[in-house]
Amino acid sequence: MLRNALTVRGHSQWAIVFAVGMSSILLPVSGRAQDATRGSAQTGQVRPRSEKQVQEPSPDQFERLHKLIKPQPGEWKFSEIPWVASVGEARQKAAREGKPLFIWYMVGEPLGQC
């Protein structure tokens, strides 16, 4: 339960600090070509994939799908902040520039999987 709570809290932080409006873009990419649906979302039944069902997407389909999964314009606002790699480096930079430190803590990697 503790782990569960921490994880949830971690995400809420990520969400709150860097919340941005979700882009309304919708970029359809063929799901049929690469991944024939096998089963029902309602029943959870699964028919396993066979080798023949894994069709190669066209280069264009692949490119579009790859781009679709990655962050879209307007997402990942937190990444616009020039995060400094270590606490020591941040302290030195802050001292040099006469700025305060903003230290973001998370259970997990704030800039990675959290």
Next chain:
Amino acid sequence: VNKVVDLIKGNFVAVAVNQLNGVDQKSANGKFIFSLGQRQANYFQVATPGGQLVAGMALSGTTGDARKEVFAALKKWQQMPESLRKPASITDKEAAEPALNSSAEVSARGLVIRVYQRNMKRDAKGEYALITRNDLKDKKVYQDPAWFWGNAIYTEPMPDIMWLTETEWKSLIPANANKGATFNVPAPVQKRLFRYHLVDGTFGLPGSWKLSDIQREKLTLTVEETKPAIRMRLHGYALLATDPDLSKAKHGYDAAIHGVLTYNPAKKTFTRFDVVAVGDCWGGDWEGGRFSRGGRAPLGIALELATGERAGDHVPPKGANFDKDLKERYFLAQKK
């Protein structure tokens, strides 16, 4: 416009710390962090570079915006006496102290790969598409209120990092690269990809698959071009499930995998490592399914080379983080 981001960018020096594995209490960095006092699991602090705490705030919960608090902290800092705000002398030795979780294991010779995990949907045509805020109004599909947290943060991809050692990435380059030749991806790379990175991390801190959870698998590389660079097509699938009897498996991911890898012999490095895994995922992650979507739902995972330009390129994979045992298992994914 996200004003809290602009506020931090313009007025602060920002650093992110993994509370579980980011600081060593005995180090200068760790002593500094711990001198700032108590903090909760997920938190921000504003401090002077000399170690004077200005403000701290928990960022837990499901509503709110930290902008007001960050702005108040900035004002408080500006009103502090010069003696406190005056930048302390930070030695180069202190500044050079690496974070505990730095990527020393892969070093300059390893390969660092970005991983993105995204909740997706199928549109009316059955094609993969982004989940929009408008979609979230459908309470039958998006039942958990968490979908609305942070302006629909769970519709955005979750980042992770994959590490390959020098030996591992070199194992992907065929000794005699003949056009049309096909070979299996070596087990250490394949098992690590499947077990640690084809996971549903979209809601946070996913677990990893056991070796026995790999029910079906295949991953091959086919040489498409040999000059001036070796271009290979990655192709395969992974059926990952907690029970061989899929009707009993509470958690699974049935992914088709495609990719394009390019190795430049002149530069002796990969210049492209684009991979996509798509398919249906069901059940929860190690949080016991707290955020699991109902039934089977599309999960998209993409990989690309890290350039080193993002701060996130330098954090460890989730699967190798937290403790030494976990890190050891990450590098022995094909064995245990």
